[in-house]
Amino acid sequence: DAKTTQPPSMDCAEGRAANLPCNHSTISGNEYVYWYRQIHSQGPQYIIHGLKNNETNEMASLIITEDRKSSTLILPHATLRDTAVYYCIVRSYGSSNTGKLIFGQGTTLQVKP
């Protein structure tokens, strides 16, 4: 699976949009971009995933560049409860692939009042 690069930390004001970048310049055609987050002392939580089109769900939006070498996770109105470590993971998708997740260091997002 391709390697990802994320900034180690970011701050965001409560109520504002949080934009978390991820670089995955070696991504291949059959690899998806996944985002998980881990709130302190809890297990990781799935947020969203996508291949090449932008995706949105009740938690967040995922914007993937046209060349697929980078992406941005957007939390539209960050709250204090969104303070967590956010992991960007590139993962092959298909029935023949094992489900293991390869986590990097992630980005620690601190939402401030």
Added chain:
Amino acid sequence: ETGVTQSPTHLIKTRGQQVTLRCSSQSGHNTVSWYQQALGQGPQFIFQYYREEENGRGNFPPRFSGLQFPNYSSELNVNALELDDSALYLCASSLGQSSLYEQYFGPGTRLTVT
């Protein structure tokens, strides 16, 4: 519907001892994966069990072993504990073994080896 549960929450062991950690998968899930998370690091994949068989293993020595039971719950066993085994151990369950299925994580077991 209950989520993934793990026991115990915390555990302290001495170097050289053996430990067993337990995981109950989410209802309907037949696959369990185990991860080790050292302080300040992302989780590292240990192995995955699908229908009671090991299905993929990360870069962990044989003293890390596991079991999955007919009800799909699972155990992680670590023999000859070392200080570096101190970590948060996470269990995740999913509907199937492949990446088609999302993984749902439990809260973890914090293991301290002294």
